[in-house]
Amino acid sequence: MKAHVLEAVGELTYKEVPTPQLQEDEVLVEVVNAGICGSDVPRIFKTGTYHFPTIPGHEFAGVVRQAATEENEYLVGKKVGVFPLIPCMKCGQCKRKAYEMCSSYNYLGSRTDGGFAEYVAVPVWNLIELPTEVGFEDAAMLEPTCVALHAIRQADMAAVQSAAVYGCGTIGILVLQWLTAMGVKNLYAVGTRKGQQELLAGLAACSFCNCHEKDPLDFIREQTDGAGVDVVFECVGVSESINHAVSLVRAGGQVVFVGNPAGDITFDKQTYWKILRQQLMVYGTWNSSFTKDEGDDWHMAVRAIQEGRIRPSAQITQRFSFDRLHDGLKVMQDKGVFTNKVMIGRKLS
Numbered sequence: 001m002k003a004h005v006l007e008a009v010g011e012l013t014y015k016e017v018p019t020p021q022l023q024e025d026e027v028l029v030e031v032v033n034a035g036i037c038g039s040d041v042p043r044i045f046k047t048g049t050y051h052f053p054t055i056p057g058h059e060f061a062g063v064v065r066q067a068a069t070e071e072n073e074y075l076v077g078k079k080v081g082v083f084p085l086i087p088c089m090k091c092g093q094c095k096r097k098a099y100e101m102c103s104s105y106n107y108l109g110s111r112t113d114g115g116f117a118e119y120v121a122v123p124v125w126n127l128i129e130l131p132t133e134v135g136f137e138d139a140a141m142l143e144p145t146c147v148a149l150h151a152i153r154q155a156d157m158a159a160v161q162s163a164a165v166y167g168c169g170t171i172g173i174l175v176l177q178w179l180t181a182m183g184v185k186n187l188y189a190v191g192t193r194k195g196q197q198e199l200l201a202g203l204a205a206c207s208f209c210n211c212h213e214k215d216p217l218d219f220i221r222e223q224t225d226g227a228g229v230d231v232v233f234e235c236v237g238v239s240e241s242i243n244h245a246v247s248l249v250r251a252g253g254q255v256v257f258v259g260n261p262a263g264d265i266t267f268d269k270q271t272y273w274k275i276l277r278q279q280l281m282v283y284g285t286w287n288s289s290f291t292k293d294e295g296d297d298w299h300m301a302v303r304a305i306q307e308g309r310i311r312p313s314a315q316i317t318q319r320f321s322f323d324r325l326h327d328g329l330k331v332m333q334d335k336g337v338f339t340n341k342v343m344i345g346r347k348l349s
Helices: 040-047 070-075 136-140 142-154 170-181 194-201 216-223 239-247 269-277 297-306 322-333
Strands: 002-008 011-016 026-036 059-067 079-082 119-123 127-129 162-166 186-191 207-210 229-234 249-257 281-284 316-321 341-345
Touching (some): 002 322, 026 322, 059 119, 079 119, 079 136, 136 142, 136 341, 142 249, 142 297, 162 170, 170 186, 170 194, 186 194, 186 216, 194 207, 207 216, 216 239, 229 239, 239 249, 239 269
Parallel strands (some): 162 186, 162 229, 186 207, 229 249, 249 281
Antiparallel strands (some): 002 011, 026 059, 026 341, 059 079, 079 127
């Protein structure tokens, strides 16, 4: 099979490799679409994966082509999405079914071979079967869609009348899609690009602030008569945006930190004072819940996509054939090009 193999930091090669040999609990998934995550760029070009060689890619969907055991033969031919985190099933978090917080997990695309390949060996437990209404591109975006939903579910949304999302990358706009679908009436987005505003126009009922043109705090004060919003989702992960995000929330409100940090984070003294004196609720979020039941993030997301309430693939800004992963990575590194989600795809064999 053909795969994009990371052989060292910055050395990604598209080449022929052996088709994976299945373990007893695995099936062979033929990949149709794979999304390039923002984390894939530093993983490939700066930090590397956990060992070399590795096939990156953790956002993907496809069709089951082979099962290791007769017991799982029924899955052959099924269209599937893939939860990329492989839990140990032994630690305290796993025993509580909080698999996203597993202390000894494996991970497709970083710790073991992932989806930038024709075929991937996937544990049966990690599969989610897809209805016909869910296309492969939407299915390949289930992972970020569920990360966004998981972030929202950390907060107490019962009495939320207003919300702001700071950062309009893939996750931020997915958060805005979910909040719109949930009926949050007063919704605000803080971004940096005109392309983000244009993309949001067809996806979320929100007011947009370009923070290069207007101070976000002034914007939110004007929109909320000086009070601030009930909840803020910070989707950038740098000190400046984290401090700004806290400044947007009302007294007694909530802040959910979503963005992955690229370096150390520092709170300004006044920001920390606000958390204390205005008794803010601060939440962290990580990955998404996948418990194999109807109430987890993945089943909720599949239903929302099936019903048309969430449209992940509408955020795709560039598409490339599967062999052109390098071109997709290049366009994501070009600061002069607007991207939100870059997708690679291939036809089924």
